[in-house]
Amino acid sequence: MRKIYIYLSIFLLFLSPTRVYGETNNYEIDLTTDPSTILIDLTNVKPGDWVTRDLIIKNNGKQDFNYIFSSKFLSGSRIFYNKLDLTIKDNSDVLFEGKLFEFKQLPPRLLKSKHNEKLQIHVKVPIDLTNEFQGLETEFQFKLYVEGTLGGVLPADGPKLPVTGTNMYNILIAGGLLVFTGIFLQIVIRKRNGFEKHV
Template structure:
């Protein structure tokens, strides 16, 4: 059976009309791509047996895969574990030489509207610290959180999360009690001041008596 030329070309045209939107949707790229330094289990931070003064550095690269500028936000979410320990940890977030945040996690608020040009990328540096002044009340605690980056343009929104898992030192010698150390220093200093004052008064009285 022969197919008429007009019918054949009509079928071909209809096929292209129906297939073009489908192909366009399937070939569309994500607006962002993210990668970062991580531990063996994939967490951005997976820190064990933290001691006061310990810290760790990580970085995340945010890549704009689209042909137009985008905007992204950085958020931090507590998940579970000890809120006391979570609130004690300190975080610094830097974009190049610009410090976006540097304070305890308890004081974090979402960083919004960070611009990223079309087809470009930038690195965000993170430094998580267990403050040196932390005392024994934080010993043996664990906390879990996540850093969430949300990128968006006029039509799309994409979100990526980077887990944080930390626990403080367990067993062994207790964490240093910085409050006790400070009190001892003040006590010794006060005692030396009193002794020095008595010695000075004694010398002055002897000098007056000799004259």
């Protein structure tokens, strides 16, 4: 085996206007993780190799929330991806154990304000893989979602930055158009008045 890539994408959902103007510790919803990007990056693995990583999920905001932990295939060899074994544990229970491709998501998990939760992620290359899997690589992604307060799951399309822009440029453009329109009308009126005087 040549490579296994496992990427962890973190999606921050800001549900309150205080997210825009408040200080970090004033955010209503603030989900972060440790590590924050790449969870596992392995090269030159062989049948029987395995790796275990701890993922710390942190609620730094003021509100309790339910989060959803999910996974999906991204690229590379889907055949190799389908063979990998995955186990997910918390401090006391096994939350999932089976083939990686069978894992879609965990049920919503409550995370109280200012609390953390540790998930243990264990990925194993089965010992019975044959030579046909040599040189294959795969890439997949774990995602975190915050469950919406109005029901369902809020869309997570990447980190959202604070909205710091204003309507100033729109107002300036509108004002400029009004000024040019006024100048144009003045020219037309003067030309018309000059024409009428000559007549």
